[in-house]
Amino acid sequence: MSGPFAPGSDPGFDPGFDPGLAAAQEALVRAMTAGGPLPDGFDAGAVGAAAHGILLKRAGEVARAWPALAASYGTSWRAAFTGWAARRPTRGSFRDGWDFARAHRADLGRDAARELALAEVRWSYDGVSPPRPRRFAVRRAPGGVAVRVRGYIRVFGRSAST
């Protein structure tokens, strides 16, 4: 460190990896995000309140990343998202929203479906690995098709008579 302080009394100190601490932390995270059992000794009500607070924060972050998706649920967005996400740890708000949209594809309104179609022409995402940018793709979108060619995205509508 190049700050104005001497390091602590033993600069070479390295306790090494502590498997007990790692396991305890993982058990708590699983309990809070993945439906795991609450480890002994914790206040279930307080941990549950904290976990719900995290879900609400995630709902807000996903709404910023996927505004049409959240808007299509109106005032029930928080309840819909937190219910779905309660046992799914976050993989980032972009993927959380994408996973939610795919799981609810049949229910999506026009704007939310278009938002998903635009994401799907821009990125390749198998639901497992992080999304990667596409070079070329065509997807159905409400009112036509979305096409991505070399960085450009266009939505082509059907003719006015349809």
Added chain:
Amino acid sequence: MAAPDLPERGVGIGWRPEIAGFVAALPGLRFAEVIAESVHPARPAPELAELRDRGAAVVPHGVKLSLGGAEPVAAERVAHLAACAEALRAPLVSEHVAFVRAGGIEAGHLLPVPRTRAALDALTANIRRTQAELPVPLAVEPIASLFDWPDAEYAEADFLTELLDRTGALLLLDVANVYANARNRGEDPLGLLDRLPLDRVAYCHVAGGTEQGGRYHDTHAAAVPAEVLDLVAELCARRRPPALLLERDGRYPPAAELRAELDALAAASGFPAVT
């Protein structure tokens, strides 16, 4: 080990894209903070660069390093924090006394560490790994938490004091977190303030929250309550920190309300108004 004589920066505000225009228009602002994970070091947001270039201290504030995790901090996350400090010419950087992931699962938020020797050792090692790569000092922030781990081996003040002594890190004291934790534990917040090494405070956070179901949630999405402003005054009566920073992370109010929040912080601390 006392903190260096950090220059007084007075009242500051957490820079967020949603309020970039408001922040840019604050005539007396000399201090801001930005979420490190939102910064692209090679091309920081123009508004941030402008703040930097007009001489304001812009401190990168990390939220995903997981200093309190049993696993070693990720080298690329530390490198990013260091690159942010360079890009913003920051006088220091800050992170949390917390962990955010374990066993490959993201918690989605800052979680408390157990107040045990084992956690203290893991934090010490991670803070030293981070400090070794940073061009500037590191300040660490105790978090707000609705719950504690069972079987604590240290009182909170002793745990933090030992951590700062071991690492030489500075303290980022969040006055709203002190208030929230004391309220949720049924304790007196002054009891913690009186036992912390206030001479090691680099700067302070102040924010608002809301009560839900009998618990006070530190949401950063509401006005700063009068009790937190009172605690700011109590802190400043003991030892005024070099700077006090308002954090707002959602439900952004009209500019006049945000200005009033900054003015209330100035009034409570005796720092000049920045509005």
